[in-house]
Amino acid sequence: MIKKCLFPVAGYGTRFLPATKAMPKEMLPIVDKPLVQYAVEEAAEAGLSDLGFVTGRGKRAIEDHFDVNYEMEHQIEGTGKESALEGIRSLIDNCSFSYTRQINMNGLGDAILKGETLIGDEAFGVVLADDLCIGEGVGVLAQMVGLYRQYRCSILAIEEVPHDQTSSYGVIDGEKISDNLMRVTNMVEKPDPKDAPTNLAIIGRYILTPDIFDIIRGTPPGKNGEVQITDALLSQAQSGCVMAYKFKGQRFDCGSVEGFVDATNYYYEKVYNRNR
Numbered sequence: 665m666i667k668k669c670l671f672p673v674a675g676y677g678t679r680f681l682p683a684t685k686a687m688p689k690e691m692l693p694i695v696d697k698p699l700v701q702y703a704v705e706e707a708a709e710a711g712l713s714d715l716g717f718v719t720g721r722g723k724r725a726i727e728d729h730f731d732v733n734y735e736m737e738h739q740i741e742g743t744g745k746e747s748a749l750e751g752i753r754s755l756i757d758n759c760s761f762s763y764t765r766q767i768n769m770n771g772l773g774d775a776i777l778k779g780e781t782l783i784g785d786e787a788f789g790v791v792l793a794d795d796l797c798i799g800e801g802v803g804v805l806a807q808m809v810g811l812y813r814q815y816r817c818s819i820l821a822i823e824e825v826p827h828d829q830t831s832s833y834g835v836i837d838g839e840k841i842s843d844n845l846m847r848v849t850n851m852v853e854k855p856d857p858k859d860a861p862t863n864l865a866i867i868g869r870y871i872l873t874p875d876i877f878d879i880i881r882g883t884p885p886g887k888n889g890e891v892q893i894t895d896a897l898l899s900q901a902q903s904g905c906v907m908a909y910k911f912k913g914q915r916f917d918c919g920s921v922e923g924f925v926d927a928t929n930y931y932y933e934k935v936y937n938r939n940r
């Protein structure tokens with residue numbers, strides 16, 4: 665079964681400058697927990713415990729977060745503050761963490777290809793930490809792992825977005841399999857609303873079969889001169905099978921200031937206050 669998950673975290677996060685000048689975007693907290701920890705928790709919940717990160721310059725705080733801090737932890741030992749570290753300690757105890765670097769930020773497709781060394785020849789999950797997802801019942805990645813068991817092909821999480829926002833997403837079209845599932849037949853990266861085949865946008869959750877690495881290797885740079893995972897996935901859909909899954913739950917685009925603020929308000933009201 666799927667055990668590995670890749671977290672591409674090499675992007676510059678320019679929409680959050682100056683906050684991201686010396687700090688990774690993925691370490692921005694939603695209330696009291698960094699985005700990347702929510703992402704790792706979702707993967708662990710789905711049974712993926714072998715975690716690989718594609719990092720870049722200035723991202724070392726992510727590695728430090730998934731490690732112990734002896735001095736500080738010794739300092740708060742036996743105090744009420746210790747309980748705040750229970751979640752992260754459990755992740756550290758139950759998962760393995762490996763890292764590789766993307767040297768030039770040539771796009772998400774390129775970042776995923778750089779992760780090949782951590783993944784090898786097996787199906788794997790991909791989580792973009794700046795899309796914060798709250799699954800209905802179970803997490804979004806866990807929902808997708810269930811589908812992978814059934815279909816054994818790449819699976820993309822999608823959601824309906826307002827038509828005028830298609831130019832911010834990879835957009836798919838396909839044949840309906842059931843209410844929540846489509847077999848992908850077409851895909852366009854960041855289309856103008858007038859050229860978008862649908863308003864079904866790919867969000868930051870994927871399950872990919874390992875043939876994707878060779879496909880990415882053969883994919884020339886696309887939109888914005890970057891190697892686009894959408895282009896590689898279209899080739900995969902044309903030669904094999906790619907499914908698009910309308911997940912059950914809610915997504916916050918924490919790569920944008922508006923989505924980040926919405927997620928903060930949601931967590932403060934629904935989760936943080938309840939847990940105190």
Ligand code: UTP
Nearest residue numbers: 672673674675676677678679769770771772775
């Ligand atoms: P984004 O499109 O959000 O780019 O990438 P970004 O650079 O992080 O943010 P802005 O637009 O400058 O504010 C989506 C995901 O893909 C990763 C990012 O880290 C993010 O999780 N990514 C993107 C890479 O790892 N490498 C890349 O070359 C591009």
